[in-house]
Amino acid sequence: MSELDERTIGDTAFTGAVPGPAAGSDSDTGPGTGSGTGSGVRPEPGTRPEPGTRPEPGPDAAPAPVGRVRGLWRKLLLDLRNPLFRNGYALMANTAITAVLGMGYWWLAAQLYDPADFGRGQALITAMRLFASLTALGFVGALAKFIPLAGRRTPELIVRAYAIAGATGVTAAVGFLVTLPWWGPTYASLGGFGPGLFFLASVLVWSVFTLQDVTLAGLRKATWVPVNSIGYGLVKMAMLIGLAYTLPDDGIFVSWIIPAAMALIPINIFLFGKVIPRHVRKTDSGAPPPRLPxxxxxxxxxxxxxxxxxxxxxxxxxxxxxxxxxxxxxxxxxxxxxxxxxxxxxxxxxxxxxxxxxxxxxxxxxxxxxxxxxxxxxxxxxxxxxxxxxxxxxxxxxxxxxxxxxxxxxxxxxxxxxxxxxxxxxxxxxxxxxxxxxxxxxxxxxxxxxxxxxxxxxxxxxxxxxxxxxxxxxxxxxxxxxxxxxxxxxxxxxxxxxxxxxx
Known part of the structure; x- marks a missing residue:
């Protein structure tokens, strides 16, 4: 199905209307099936159905469970043929996967780590995500809007977003580290050159990691987002368990970042090697792409x-x-x-x-x-x-x-x-x-x-x-x-x- 066909599916894909079966089908739920003989004639009141036939359900009869399941399945298939819902459902599925794996991760952390280390690990992750998202989050709406229109400038747009988001996040994180005494004892573990440098690198990694999902969505490849989340979540839990014994104080923060850094390489090879070139070929209609202003x-x-x-x-x-x-x-x-x-x-x-x-x-x-x-x-x-x-x-x-x-x-x-x-x-x-x-x-x-x-x-x-x-x-x-x-x-x-x- 072409992109134009996908965007012009009729309203039956969204209103819940399910197409009836074709004439002469074996379905017993559509018009023309009657008592199951294909005649479409109801038995007269007070009469018995002929032997070998099924009685016609009355007007108050509940629909058959099989019919309801079939209708929901058809409705879902119609939704998945439309990019609006295909991307939306994929991102929602990603959220559900993130929630399940996240609960598993934090359950393990609560069992394996001291309550103070548990709270400190969450605090460090939250601070890191704040600075990484400072500009990266601002590009989410822009990438979702302009990737579909960027044409041949799509790679340039994405690389610029990566670079600006990473540089801004790291700069803000430097300011945070310089003023570390102002933020209370929870963040005192970031003092020193080594922990501070690791924190800055984490901000850079998470800035790019944040933009990967919306980049896939903008390229109409959001179905790959849950795949990335599953791999990241499983590796993260495995590292959490291993580091509970070798790095108990900082194992939560380290296990959060290293798998994200590992995921950057295959995802971006996939994006810039395959998905973006195909997107450019499909959308480059000769119209000028959006300008930087x-x-x-x-x-x-x-x-x-x-x-x-x-x-x-x-x-x-x-x-x-x-x-x-x-x-x-x-x-x-x-x-x-x-x-x-x-x-x-x-x-x-x-x-x-x-x-x-x-x-x-x-x-x-x-x-x-x-x-x-x-x-x-x-x-x-x-x-x-x-x-x-x-x-x-x-x-x-x-x-x-x-x-x-x-x-x-x-x-x-x-x-x-x-x-x-x-x-x-x-x-x-x-x-x-x-x-x-x-x-x-x-x-x-x-x-x-x-x-x-x-x-x-x-x-x-x-x-x-x-x-x-x-x-x-x-x-x-x-x-x-x-x-x-x-x-x-x-x-x-x-x-x-x-x-x-x-x-």
Missing amino acids: EIGRFLAGDYPGTLSILAIVYLIPVLIAAQVDEVTFGYFSMAHTLGCLIELLAMNMATSLTVEGSFDRDAIAANSRRALRRAFMIIVPIVVMTILAGPFILRVFGSDFAERGTLLLQLMALAVLPRVLIEIYLSGLRARGQARRLALVQVGLAVLVLASTLLLFPHLGVNAVGYALLLSELLLAALIFNDLRKMLKYGKTSQSTIARGSL
Whole structure:
């Protein structure tokens, strides 16, 4: 199937309608099957069916389980033929794989390492990811938007993103190391030339590692992202076990970074040796690729918005680590990590929506509606299960984790529901190039979360993070709701004309 065919699949692929069987088929669920003889005639009331025939199910009869399974299977196959959902499902599957392997990793860490080493390892990983993501996270939206349009400049765009993200992250990390006494005793282990140099190298590795997934998604190869995650997760757990005996103080941090560095080589050989050249051949239509000033303007609007993710996922934990002891941070970080994984599900479908919006701007409204339905269909059951089973999930790591982290995990899971609306709205803004509004919404969310966390922390402790997220995202979802509703209806009747006129 060509790319054009994939982008123009009918709405039956998304509304749940399943094509009926062809005439004369053996199916007993479609029209024309009747009592199973092919006549399509119901027996008269009060009569018995002829011998050897099956009675026709009444109007209130429940559909056969086999029919439901078959319908769901057909629906899934239709979804997978559309790149919007194929990429979105692949990224969601990657999140699920990351969650499962991550829980296994942290369970092993809780069993093999001292509670103080456990908390310190998480604190070092969080700080490293903060600086690595400082610019890399800003390129996520830009790569998702411009890789589909870059044509022959695709390799240059990706290499520039790698270089800028790595250099900026390392520079910020140097500033962190210079001011290390300000950040409390949790980070004191980074003092000295050797540990500091390893930390800087880790920031560089993770900067590139962060951009690999969105690069694959932008190239419509997100199905390879879970493969990378499985390999990385398994090697990481194996190293964690080995280092528990040879490097007990820093085994968690080292086992996190070395497998990531190992993964950079095969993935980038695959990208630059095979995937990118094929992408260039398919998309190089002769139209001029986006110029650097155009990409720069987009980054100027989009990058401030990454402060939202940095604040929620990375900066807040670093600030908490500077305020509490290592053991308390370990309990907080486990619940926070699981909560962020659920929130990442909302971002996955939005990333795919940005990519498809760049390929086909006229379909932004329709794709937004479809992505919103699919996101809620998947995320709502996960949120409900997390709220109900939160104590049991955390008890896997130990009774203290459940006692001190359950409420935080439940609050963060509940906050994902308004986050779905926010992420679909932001993705639509990216695809339509509305950088100013994009920056305003994301910076507003970052300010709300940070301010409310700082205000509530003296009274609620680490649970302040959960309350701050829930209140801030509910408020922002309410503020953008009318614009989101217009975006979902945008171009519904005269899609092509309206979309082109506004971009």
